[in-house]
Amino acid sequence: DAMVIQNPRYQVTQFGKPVTLSCSQTLNHNVMYWYQQKSSQAPKLLFHYYDKDFNNEADTPDNFQSRRPNTSFCFLDIRSPGLGDAAMYLCATSRWGRHNEQFFGPGTRLTVL
Amino acid sequence: RKEVEQDPGPFNVPEGATVAFNCTYSNSASQSFFWYRQDCRKEPKLLMSVYSSGNEDGRFTAQLNRASQYISLLIRDSKLSDSATYLCVVNNGTASKLTFGTGTRLQVTL
Numbered sequence: 001d002a003m004v005i006q007n008p009r010y011q012v013t014q015f016g017k018p019v020t021l022s023c024s025q026t027l028n029h030n031v032m033y034w035y036q037q038k039s040s041q042a043p044k045l046l047f048h049y050y051d052k053d054f055n056n057e058a059d060t061p062d063n064f065q066s067r068r069p070n071t072s073f074c075f076l077d078i079r080s081p082g083l084g085d086a087a088m089y090l091c092a093t094s095r096w097g098r099h100n101e102q103f104f105g106p107g108t109r110l111t112v113l
Numbered sequence: 114r115k116e117v118e119q120d121p122g123p124f125n126v127p128e129g130a131t132v133a134f135n136c137t138y139s140n141s142a143s144q145s146f147f148w149y150r151q152d153c154r155k156e157p158k159l160l161m162s163v164y165s166s167g168n169e170d171g172r173f174t175a176q177l178n179r180a181s182q183y184i185s186l187l188i189r190d191s192k193l194s195d196s197a198t199y200l201c202v203v204n205n206g207t208a209s210k211l212t213f214g215t216g217t218r219l220q221v222t223l
Binding site: 005031040041042043048050054070073088094096097099100101102103104106107 | 117122144145147154155156157158160164184200204209210213214215216
């Protein structure tokens with residue numbers, strides 16, 4: 001089945017220790033997104049790629065970086081996690097266009113100690 | 114004003130009841146609209162797209178009022194398995210970017 005896969009599902013890191021979350025897709029979608037979702041809040045878009053074009057949201061901290069080495073894979077790097085970065089991180093994909101829904105991976109739940 | 118506003122609930126309803134959720138959006142340039150369902154500690158999943166003429170999928174009916182910038186979701190004959198958070202989602206006018214509401218929590222009870 002075509003899908004969006006995220007690894008790991010649960011990640012524990014220490015304050016200030018870099019961490020990388022990964023996302024892969026078999027849908028062959030040209031847009032990939034990273035969202036941060038905290039409890040009882042809406043998913044918050046961090047950035048997205050349209051093919052190789054990187055689009056950062058204005059309020060995304062510099063601590064968050066992303067890489068998309070090919071169509072199928074996208075990574076979220078948190079350079080120096082703080083306690084406030086503990087959240088669910090959701091990867092999503094879509095085809096380019098205003099009317100296309102996004103498909104989400106199962107998420108990675110990040111804990112910062 | 115938030116871009117997408119929803120009543121957070123929770124809505125507690127008995128099995129078999131009909132329940133309606135409302136959502137308003139602020140960007141008049143928005144062109145596509147969705148309802149997503151999110152179970153506790155899981156990812157959002159598309160429930161249905163919302164079309165201008167209104168659309169129905171089984172027990173679920175979605176309606177859009179562009180003039181009032183208002184979207185609704187009606188669930189008939191509620192099941193226990195409908196218990197979840199329902200997210201109102203709007204394209205913000207920029208291709209491929211979506212704005213999510215904070216969701217309305219539904220709890221269906223026996």
